[in-house]
Amino acid sequence: MRETVIANARRSYEAAFAVPPRWITCTPGRVNLIGEHTDYNDGFVLPLAIDRHLAVAAGPTTSTMAEWRSDDFDDLLRLNFSIENSPIPGHWANHALGVLTLLQRRFGPVPPFNLHVCSEIPVGAGLSSSAALEVSIATLLEQIIGRVLDPLEKATLCQKAEHEFAGTPCGLMDQLAVTMGRVDHAMLIDCRSNHLQYVSLPSPSEVALLLIDTGVRRSLAEGSYSERRRCCHETAASMGLKSLRDATPQLVERSTLDAAQRKIALHVVAENMRTVLAAEALIRNDLAEVGRLMFASHDSLRDLFEVSWPEADMLVRTARKIGPRGGIFGARMTGGGFGGCVIALCRTEVLPEIERDLQIAFTAEFDRPCGISTVNAVDA
Numbered sequence: 001m002r003e004t005v006i007a008n009a010r011r012s013y014e015a016a017f018a019v020p021p022r023w024i025t026c027t028p029g030r031v032n033l034i035g036e037h038t039d040y041n042d043g044f045v046l047p048l049a050i051d052r053h054l055a056v057a058a059g060p061t062t063s064t065m066a067e068w069r070s071d072d073f074d075d076l077l078r079l080n081f082s083i084e085n086s087p088i089p090g091h092w093a094n095h096a097l098g099v100l101t102l103l104q105r106r107f108g109p110v111p112p113f114n115l116h117v118c119s120e121i122p123v124g125a126g127l128s129s130s131a132a133l134e135v136s137i138a139t140l141l142e143q144i145i146g147r148v149l150d151p152l153e154k155a156t157l158c159q160k161a162e163h164e165f166a167g168t169p170c171g172l173m174d175q176l177a178v179t180m181g182r183v184d185h186a187m188l189i190d191c192r193s194n195h196l197q198y199v200s201l202p203s204p205s206e207v208a209l210l211l212i213d214t215g216v217r218r219s220l221a222e223g224s225y226s227e228r229r230r231c232c233h234e235t236a237a238s239m240g241l242k243s244l245r246d247a248t249p250q251l252v253e254r255s256t257l258d259a260a261q262r263k264i265a266l267h268v269v270a271e272n273m274r275t276v277l278a279a280e281a282l283i284r285n286d287l288a289e290v291g292r293l294m295f296a297s298h299d300s301l302r303d304l305f306e307v308s309w310p311e312a313d314m315l316v317r318t319a320r321k322i323g324p325r326g327g328i329f330g331a332r333m334t335g336g337g338f339g340g341c342v343i344a345l346c347r348t349e350v351l352p353e354i355e356r357d358l359q360i361a362f363t364a365e366f367d368r369p370c371g372i373s374t375v376n377a378v379d380a
């Protein structure tokens with residue numbers, strides 16, 4: 001809960017630095033309903049900010065060495081504040097350091113501050129803990145320097161920090177979702193124009209969004225994400241297109257792509273269509289159609305884009321067996337892939353039975369439980 005994370009950040013800061021923090025900022029994580037690996041192809045995504053938060057408590061320091069700490073990691077960062085900073089290989093604080101550095105390049109030096117990060121967004125679970133940290137730091141810096149950035153500009157600065165300091169060439173979806181999320185709504189984002197349309201979600205008393213954590217963790221920087229992104233760009237270039245957003249099934253059929261490129265292109269083309277259709281279906285409250293599109297998205301991420309993992313495949317298979325008659329409209333992996341979570345759109349009245357059946361099936365196959373909870377759309 002937001003209040004709990006904020007209280008924990010305050011308490012941890014006081015325990016570490018023996019004074020209360022001067023500033024506290026808090027940012028949600030996100031799930032993506034549909035539209036995976038489309039953002040960096042100028043395509044469509046449909047994420048929502050969720051009720052899992054990360055909070056940053058900070059205060060000024062007169063010491064030349066500021067200390068940045070996190071509840072999630074043992075290695076604290078001792079930082080000699082300067083305008084230019086280099087990333088520290090493998091360090092959790094790179095996301096924060098990147099935002100500080102990029103912001104200082106624009107607005108000049110920021111006085112040194114100590115920092116403590118508390119989070120209920122698991123790291124590497126596909127819920128955008130990195131974007132939440134970046135945006136929380138950007139909000140903190142806005143308060144410290146007394147300026148408010150335009151939300152798109154803020155999200156873009158955080159994305160650049162992720163590229164330059166964390167080494168992940170991500171799209172803009174995560175940073176936009178956790179900057180601009182709205183309670184009870186998902187956001188249909190056109191990642192070419194960055195035009196954003198809020199799409200109302202069904203009432204949680206009738207339809208629940210179930211978050212199933214497979215417990216498998218991935219690191220986006222490990223290479224597979226960058227590799228997919230590079231392949232998308234090469235494929236678009238070899239089709240003579242600016243990006244795969246401009247591809248159509250007919251163009252893919254007619255081009256001389258190799259087998260791997262063809263699969264990648266077919267995923268992106270169909271996923272863009274599915275995302276727009278899913279937003280339209282949500283608007284007319286056609287949950288059966290949203291669910292069908294979610295299942296199709298997962299199949300495509302498994303068979304064509306090849307970023308799903310066995311635990312997610314198994315959960316989606318089980319969800320499909322339960323199906324709309326058993327209360328599951330659709331399910332799919334969410335986020336970059338190779339680990340993390342599955343989301344399922346479910347009828348709220350049968351949630352206990354659904355949770356039980358998924359848990360029994362998962363435990364039988366993997367000999368350990370998965371994490372099951374519901375998530376709601378919140379304001380960023």
Ligand code: GLA
Nearest residue numbers: 036037170171172173335336
């Ligand atoms: C990660 C990236 C996003 C997006 C997704 C896949 O979450 O940060 O930009 O590319 O993967 O849809």
